Amino acid sequence: MESGQTLPLPADWRDFFALTKPRVMTLVIFTGICGLLAAPGTIHPVIAFTAILCIAVGAGGAAALNQWWEADLDAGMKRTAARPVPAGRMDRTSARDFGFALSGGSVFTMGLGVGWLAAAILAFSIFYYAWIYTVWLKPRTPQNIVIGGGAGAFPPLIGWIAVTGDITLMPVLLFLIIFMWTPPHFWALALFVQIDYAKVGIPMMPVVAGERSTRHQIAAYAVALLPVTLAPWWIGGAGVIYGVTALVLGLVFAALSIKVGLRVSVPSDGMKPEKQLFKFSILYLFVLFGMLVIDRLATVQGWQ
Incomplete structure (x- = not known):
């Protein structure tokens, strides 16, 4: 390292939290809660909390994977250049591993604590956003938002399934x-x-x-x-x-x-x-x- 150069500061918890796109997650959590509360039947409060937590963590994991994949694109846009990876506060590998850890952990916990149908839909929603939308649709077609809109539509469906166990x-x-x-x-x-x-x-x-x-x-x-x-x-x-x-x-x-x-x-x-x-x-x-x-x-x- 040349004299006068400094290494970038390591990522802290705020950067990892930013990877989850907290403003988007607010809407995800809210619609998931609404789907759960509007469903007929009852659910134990601990199981309900587990379901919403898994929805939130799964959405955060998908968002982290999105930012890992799109780091170069984010760096070129004013709206996203300050995100942790393009801003240089975090390396791409850390963002990727964080995304996979959140995604896998949320699906596994949902399956064990709530039900495997809800876990399967959660897993598909993560795959839908991180792969179908981010990798496949977004760079290829102007219909990316139309088809990719399904990614954000899963939370109330998952919340409902957490209570009823069926679709x-x-x-x-x-x-x-x-x-x-x-x-x-x-x-x-x-x-x-x-x-x-x-x-x-x-x-x-x-x-x-x-x-x-x-x-x-x-x-x-x-x-x-x-x-x-x-x-x-x-x-x-x-x-x-x-x-x-x-x-x-x-x-x-x-x-x-x-x-x-x-x-x-x-x-x-x-x-x-x-x-x-x-x-x-x-x-x-x-x-x-x-x-x-x-x-x-x-x-x-x-x-x-």
Whole structure:
């Protein structure tokens, strides 16, 4: 080492925590809890805690594997350059090993403590995000978010299975809600960070198909999402509290998406409508799934 050079500081616990994408994990944990609490039946609190912990740790492991694989791409994008691996605070091998340890540990613990069906779905969700989306879809097709959206849709399904031990139509609908929500949510973000994706050659929809096509697809998915969110009410899996909430939220989400979809040219407003849609989409999912739990509680208590 030449005089005057210093070695980078070793990674600490904050860097390992950052690998788990904690902001994304918040939504994963919340929808997993909602799936668990909305499911019919009862579950021991310790088993319930174990299930949610495994969902969170598994998601964190998949996120670490994503950052291990995409370290070079992350280094080229302003939005992700400060992550532990591209910033030089952690070597790629450590990120990889951490990701595999979290992933394997979460699946094994889920199987032993909760059930092997839930563990199998958790394992597939990790594989879906870390391999199908990260390695295969993302660098190859602008449909990466559409198909890859399934990766973030598994938590409520897993939470439901943890209670019931089987897969029925209702948890599948919860999966489909997040699956359909993901494209308008993520493409709204992609519209105002598309320069980053273009710079590193990631074929996100705005980069490949252009802004106009992306805007139209955002509106189309938001409109198509509305009947999917109402389906739990229609089949009797949720009551009027959830149904009315889904209708109101869906109409607002669709209106904001159509506003973005109809913009032919974007004035110098910093893409304010697109940013509004992105922020609302996060609130939308939290409130929708939260009301699903409240609806279930109201039904159990005989309030509806």
